[in-house]
Every structure is written in C-alpha cells, then in structure tokens.
Amino acid sequence: MQKSIKILFPLLCLAFFFLQCGEEEPVEPTLVGQDYEMMYYSKRNNDINIYKLTKEGVEVPVIEDEQHQDWWPRVSPDKKTMLWYKSPKPGDFNNYENAELWMANVDGTNQRKVIDLKDNDWKAQGVADWSPDGKELVMAATDNTGHWHLFRTTTNGTVIKKLTTRNSLFGDPSWSPDGQKIVYTAYPEDYKGNPINFFNLEIHTMNKDGSGEERLTFDDHRDHDPYWSPDGKEITFESQYELLHCLLGRWAVRKVILSSGETVDVVKDGHLNGVTRWSPDSQHLFFPRIVCGDFSIIVKTDRFGNDMETVVSVPNVQVYDCEIF
Numbered sequence: 524m525q526k527s528i529k530i531l532f533p534l535l536c537l538a539f540f541f542l543q544c545g546e547e548e549p550v551e552p553t554l555v556g557q558d559y560e561m562m563y564y565s566k567r568n569n570d571i572n573i574y575k576l577t578k579e580g581v582e583v584p585v586i587e588d589e590q591h592q593d594w595w596p597r598v599s600p601d602k603k604t605m606l607w608y609k610s611p612k613p614g615d616f617n618n619y620e621n622a623e624l625w626m627a628n629v630d631g632t633n634q635r636k637v638i639d640l641k642d643n644d645w646k647a648q649g650v651a652d653w654s655p656d657g658k659e660l661v662m663a664a665t666d667n668t669g670h671w672h673l674f675r676t677t678t679n680g681t682v683i684k685k686l687t688t689r690n691s692l693f694g695d696p697s698w699s700p701d702g703q704k705i706v707y708t709a710y711p712e713d714y715k716g717n718p719i720n721f722f723n724l725e726i727h728t729m730n731k732d733g734s735g736e737e738r739l740t741f742d743d744h745r746d747h748d749p750y751w752s753p754d755g756k757e758i759t760f761e762s763q764y765e766l767l768h769c770l771l772g773r774w775a776v777r778k779v780i781l782s783s784g785e786t787v788d789v790v791k792d793g794h795l796n797g798v799t800r801w802s803p804d805s806q807h808l809f810f811p812r813i814v815c816g817d818f819s820i821i822v823k824t825d826r827f828g829n830d831m832e833t834v835v836s837v838p839n840v841q842v843y844d845c846e847i848f
Contacts, residue, residue, distance in 0.1 A: 552837040555823075556580030559803060562596040562605070563821060563835060563845040564616065571616050571843075573607060573631075576835060585631040592616050595650065598629060598848040600657045604678075605629050606637070608649060616843070619647035624662075624680065629848075638680040647671075652697040653678075661686075661696040661705055673707060675731065686733035692718065695748045699755065704728050706749040706758055711738055721745045726760055726779065739779045740786055746777075748798040752826070754805040756781060759789060761797055761810075769815035771795055776810060776828065789828035800847045809834065809845050821845050 554576055561576040562585065573586035573596045586593045586607060594616035596607045606626045610618035624638040640648060644667060651662040660676050666685070673686040673693045686705070687693045689712065696707040706728045714723055726740040726749045740746050744762035751758050758779045765773035775791035776799055789808070790796045797811040797819075806826055813819045819842055821835040835842050 552582060552835065552840075553833060554580045554582055555832065555834045557802075557823075557834070557847075559847055561809070561821075561834070561845050561847055562598065564594045564596060564607075564843045565837065566616075566841045566843075567837075569612075582835075585629075586627070586634075592618065593625075595844065596846050597651065597653060598846055599653050599678075600655055602848050603629055604657075605631075606651055606653070606660070608651075609636075617649070619649040619665075622648050624648065624651055626678075637678075638676075642680065643683060650695055654698050655700060655702040661698060663694045663696060663707075673705070673733075675705075684733075686729065686731075688733070692724070697750050698731075699728075699751050700753055701755070703731055705731055706739075706751060708747050708749065708760075712736065722763070726758065739784070742786065744775075744777075750799055750801060752801050752805045753803055756805070757826070759799040759801070759808060761799065764791070768793075769795075771813075771815075776808065789826075790824065790831070798844050800845055802847055809847055811843055811845070819843060 556579050560578055562573060564571055564573045570589055571592040571594055573593050575583045575585050591609045591611055593607055593609050596605055598605050604626055608622045609625050610621045623636055626637050627634040646665040648664040651660045660678055662674055663671050664674055665671050668690055670690045671692050671694055673696050675684045675686055691710045693707055693709045696705050698705055708724045709727050710723055711725055716723055722743055722745045724746050725738055726746050727736055727738050729736045744764045746760055746762050749758050749760040760777060762775045762777050763772045764775055773793055774795045776789040776796045777786060778789050779786050795813040799808045799810045807823055809821060809823050811819050812822045820833050821842055822831050823834050824831045
C-alpha cells in the first residue's frame, strides 16, 4: 500500500514529474494579474518553492528553502496565514511519507511546524484544507490501520478527530462553504474490487463529524480533488478517463450540479487538466494544465469551462497547483 502513495492524491501535476528532463534556467514568465492574489508552487533548479502572483501580475517568492521541497499552499479565510507541506530533499513534492505540515504568515514570515508525522504515529499525511471559519483543518493521513483516513484538527494540530471508520481509501478532503460538510474521494462503501484500481474512486460528502456519507458520482473515471463553489451550488473535481495517453493519461475537469445531482464535463479536451480552485465570486476556475510535451501552466476559465486563458506560464519550468485568495 505504501508504494502507491505517490499516486494516491494525484494533483495531476504529480504526473508532470516525467516531463522535467532537461529543465533549463527559467526565463521571463508570462503572468496575468487578477482581481485577487494567487499562490502556486514551481520547480526551478531542482527546488520546489512557493510563489505569489499579485493582483498587478507580479511574481513574488514566499517560501524558499534549498534543503526541502515546499508544496500545497493553502491560505486561511482571513488571508493572514498560510499552510503548506515540507518534505526533505532529495525527493519531489507529494512526498506524503515524509511530509510535515507547516504554517506561516501569508508573506512567508513566522514559519513554524504544525504536525510532524511522529506526533500522531502517522505513516503519511497530506492535502490539508482550512474550514470556512479558519478554526479547523481537515486532512488525510495513513494511521496504524495501514489505510488512508480523514481527520479533523484544530489549526495548531493538537486536537485530532478521526472522521472515517471503514478501511477503504479516503483522500482529498475539503469543506462546504457553510462548514457543515466535507467533500472527498473514496471507494464506495460496497466496493469489493482491487484496492489499487483507482478508477473506482468516487466523490462523496459527509457531515463534518463523519456521519451521513453520501456518494455523488457513479462512473468509470478516476475522480479526485473535489472543491465546493463558494456559492454552494456546484462541486468541481478532476477525473482521469484514459490511462496511457502521453504516459500520463487524459484528465478532465468535471462538476456535480448539486440541485440536480447531475455530473457534467467542464473541460474535457484530451489534455491534462488538474486541481480546480474557485474564484471568490464563484464565476471562474483556475487549474494546472498540460498539453502533451509541454510544461505545466495555470489557466483560468469561466465556471462552465469557456474562455480559457493562461494566467501563469514560465518557459521550461513546471508551475503547479494554485490557491486563490
């Protein structure tokens, strides 16, 4: 089971690792300002660091560490604090087996470790997300059962509640806008098949105390990384629907329309489209994207997948998962 951790929470950009051979010195990036700020992580000169894109379209380093890889930035609702994961070098991002949860002021000052693996006897951890009131986190970790489970914690990581009980595979949790529910990916409750067949993972919701599990998707896609729209109407997620294209597969952005329960495609164009992040007004989506043979970029569409434009692109450099705030 531990050998599968690297593909357990496929932020899509995990797959971009295979396209980094011959990485050159970065040249001037293409950056487009927005009505809000953005954080993302990027691999440059074998260092994975965290950057901010200002509203004016200027890139600013936030977390730089030559001894570690820094990834998965998430900003608190009050925009004052950021969390991220730090893992040792050598190695790459998504190193869940050696990940530590860190926090800092949103400008990168006052850095401190929040959860070390040895704190809870976890074997791996990742994908933490802030509650809407900024008082709690939800995350995934492998505990002494050997399975990935979901946990809710205080923001200092000291009070921990295990939310899941059945020994399945749980990952990619995030919160509903009202803070009462959690959306995540898991094998269905009645699933009895091969635990390594990730194409059986489906999107689910539960109450924040772990009760009331409800399955939202019913398909043969590999579904991951769900995020609720701020207006509460839709849940977007990424889906792998073809395994071997360009060694990485084909990935779509899809969504569940909660009023009808219908699952529809947002961007399914034969390329690799990754973890979606919503604009605060629920009108736009941001996500990493790659066309086979190119380096990853961050793009923006409207909530229906139209009017795609590049927001962050750095020649010969990988740009990964983003956070909007």
